[in-house]
Amino acid sequence: MKKLFYLVVLFLGISAHSQILQFGVKGGLNTSTLSGDGDIGSLTGFHAGVFASIDLVIIDVVPELVYSTQGAKFGDQDVKLDYFNVPIMARLNLLKILYVEAGPQFGFLVGADDGLPNSKDNYESTDFSVGVGAGVELFDTFDLGLRYNIGTTDVTKGAGDNKNNVLQVGLAYKF
Template identity: 30%
Template sequence: MRKSFILIVLFIGIVSTTYGQEGFAVRAGFNNVSISVDTGGFFGDVSDSELGFYVGGGYNFEVCETFDIEPSLLFSFVDDLTSLYLPIMGKYRITDQFNVQAGPQINYLLEDLPDGEFGLDIAFGGGYQIDDNWFVEARYGFQISRAGDFGDAVDINTLTVGAGYRFN
C-alpha cells in the first residue's frame, strides 16, 4: 500500500508540472485483466479474469504527419492486482480521426508479491479522435515475459477501453 501511495503522489507531481503542454493527455477507463497459470500439467491451466479501472496520462510526440509516439503512465486498479503500466505506443493515423496503435508495455505489480513483479507486454489497439481534445481508445496487451522464478508459468494479459482529454 505504501508503494501505491508514493507512486500516486509521483504521478500527481508529473501531471501538475506538465499540465497545459502541447500533446499532454489524461485518460481513464475500464480494464479486464486475465491471469493464466500453467500448473505443469498437474491440473491443467488455471485462469481467471477480473474487471477494474485505470487512470493515467501521457505525452504525444508527433514524428511526422501520420505517425506519433505516445509514452504513458497508467495505474490499473483490479481487485487484488493493482499495477502500474508504462506503454510506449506507436500510433499510425489512418485518417484524421482513426489511428492504429502498437508497441511495448512494461508493467509492474504493486502488490507485495515475493516474485515476478515486472513484466513486458506487446500491446495493440486503435483510437478515435472525437474532436481536437477528446478521444477514445481500446488496447489489448499480451504478456511476452515476466521476471522471477514463476515468470514462465504466469501470463497476465490486459484489455483496456477508455476515453481521454488532450491538452493542446
C-alpha cells in the same frame, strides 16, 4: 548564450505548432486474466494515468504512465495485481479521426492481493507486454480507444507460466 537562443527558438517553435506535443489524462476499464493452466477467469478493474503525444506527421509516439489494476480469478479466489505501467505506443493515423497503435509496455508491480500473507512476494516485480489497439479521435480533444496488452513474461514466482493479458477500453482528454 547560444544554448539559450536555441532553447527559446525550440520553445517558440513548439508553441507555434502546438499540435506537435500534447499532454493529457486517460482512464478506463480493464478486463484482465493470467494465461496458464486451470480454471482461470477474468477480473474487472480500471486504469488511469497521464500521457504525452508527440506528432511525427503520420506516426505519433505516445509515452504513458498508467496505474492499472489487473489480475485474474482462480475458482472463487481473486488475484489482484496493481501496476504502474509505462507503455510507449507508436500510433499510426489512418484518417483524421481513426488510429491504430502498437508498442511495448513495461510494468512495475506496486501491490498484490491473492489471499495469502506477503502476497507481493509471490509475484515478479516487473512485467513486459506488447500492446496493440485502435481508436477514434473525437473533437480534437478526446480519444476513445481499445487496447489489448499481451503479456510476454511470467509474473508468478514458481507457480507455472502465468502472463498478464489485459483488454482496456478507455477515454483520453488532451489539454
